[in-house]
Amino acid sequence: MITRRHLLGATATGLGTTCLAHPALAQPGGRPVVLVVPFSPGGPTDLIARRLAMSLGEQLNQVVVVENRAGAGGNIGAEYVARSAPDGHTILFGTSGPLAINKMLYPGQAYDPVRDFAPIAPLGRIPNVLAVHAGVPAKTVPDLVALAKRERLSFGSSGNGASSHLAGALFNTMAGTSIEHIPYRGTGPALNDLLAGHIAMVFTDVLTALPHIQGGRVRGLGVTTLERSAVLPALPTVAEQGLPGYDASVFFGLTVAAATPEAAKDRLRTAFAASVGQREMRHFLESQGMQIAPELTPPALTSLMATETDRWARVIREANVRAD
Template identity: 40%
Template sequence: MKRRNFIKAISCMGAGSMAPILAHAAANASYPASPVRLVAPFPPGGTVDILARVVGAQLTKETSQAFIVDNRAGAGGTIGADAVARAKPDGYTILFGAAHHAIAQTVYPSLPYDIRSMTAISFLGRVDHVLLVTNKLPVKTVGELVAYLKANPDKLAYGSPGTGTLHHLMAEQFKAVTGTRMMHVPYKGSSPALVDLISGTIQVYFETMPSALQYVRNGSVRALAVTSKQRSRSLPDLPTIAESGVSNYDAASWYGLFAPSGTPASVVSALNAATTRAFANSSFVEQWRNQGAEPGGGNPDVLRKLLLSEVDRWSVVAREAKIRID
């Protein structure tokens, strides 16, 4: 609209009619005008918590407003996600979402929310998992582990940070494609599971790269392979599971920011622009990669399409493994 016509339109509408429109525009233009709550739906110390704090610190720099990490753990990440889904859709409560939320749509049949109806903001990237075993187990390769499992069905236990988490389904997928059997031991988060892996209470664990690195590097546990198709730059000498003889095995964590349904497009755009600036920052990308993560980016559709494909993919694994949480 030309400036002259715009002024004429304002005169016709009157100050009273224009007030709500101008107030709404001003609010969106200044977003964020106060601290933002970034919900990390897993306990402190795990990968989601670690990466959420890295992202929150950078978004604080990009927007000059504090992004405060709020750990709302429980039920495979669904308690935190539900808290965000119920929040006011104003951009001041957002979710550090993960692959776990795509899985939850299948394994929790009575979820009070649907992650697919939430507002996608930004794809943050992928994180490899590492197949770890306790040092007390006499295996050093994936092939040796498979042979040991076949010779000792149901004698070993694998851990996960909770039933229905990605760690759980990765192990079930591994069992299915290798024809092996292990017992599942769910924990309340990764930290206690890693403690028990080190002690030998459990023998196998599929852990995310950021959480696994310190234990692999100090020799507390033994890494056999990474779960994705490509080797990780964090552990370049470690083969993939597919390279180790389990063809077509490919799985990884992914992360993204979500907001409640109905969040204004202007707020989504502002948040997406902030993460885009973050990933254009070489020092941030280096810090991100140092945590074992590969950088993301792109518009909200990148995250939305990934979410939909992951819901479809993991629903097959969950059904075949009969994983259901009522």
């Protein structure tokens, strides 16, 4: 079985898995398929991408490598794929940022996610958890809302425009609160300040929050998706606790350059569906907090991108969110 330690080892090497070349996808010259991760090595997105690359390589009987191209909230890697040769050899492992949100945060963005990409399929969503320091006298979301209207509170995020920032901005909008946003350069520093009691709360992914919740150093108040998380099944959603419709998560999906031939897209789509359909892969994804998409089709990803763009455009405008 693939473990987190094994996958982090793969991250250190900078490579995904290698397999025998499939003649239909290996042209020209048997070169590998590249799965581009638009973020730095070692994070949750990179970890999932490397496990997916292993499975795609097996399905395609083809060399599949992971290449990290980080920067500008995912835009550097996304633009690289958008401008790549449209032959099915370069795939973007995209998230909400480069596929939907960044166009509102980076006015000079050099690609358009609808015009410049052809969707392969969505993978799913990973929810955040609203977590407070153990010393915060709030046991539920209504408790927190009431406290925030009496006292000055702050929440930390991994940076301006990050999903953790937008989750807090949406919370303020729906709850009628003015919890102050404190941006950090990454999840780690924000979490460290939460543990130290310098900030009251964070919105962070379920796996990052889990050990600290279990250790009693922070208290989980709610999951940010409409459905509860299989990783924290006893924790109610924020929407269940007086904010109906509250939904803030990171979605994942695969795209290629827009002009990629249908035959190449179909091969990738078939391999992707077969990979995600494997029991071991589904178990791994769910262990990472992933809520797997019910439909692994191009229209499902197109619809998801449009929905998320509309959802966050209003929040970004009303909260006057600016990227770092």
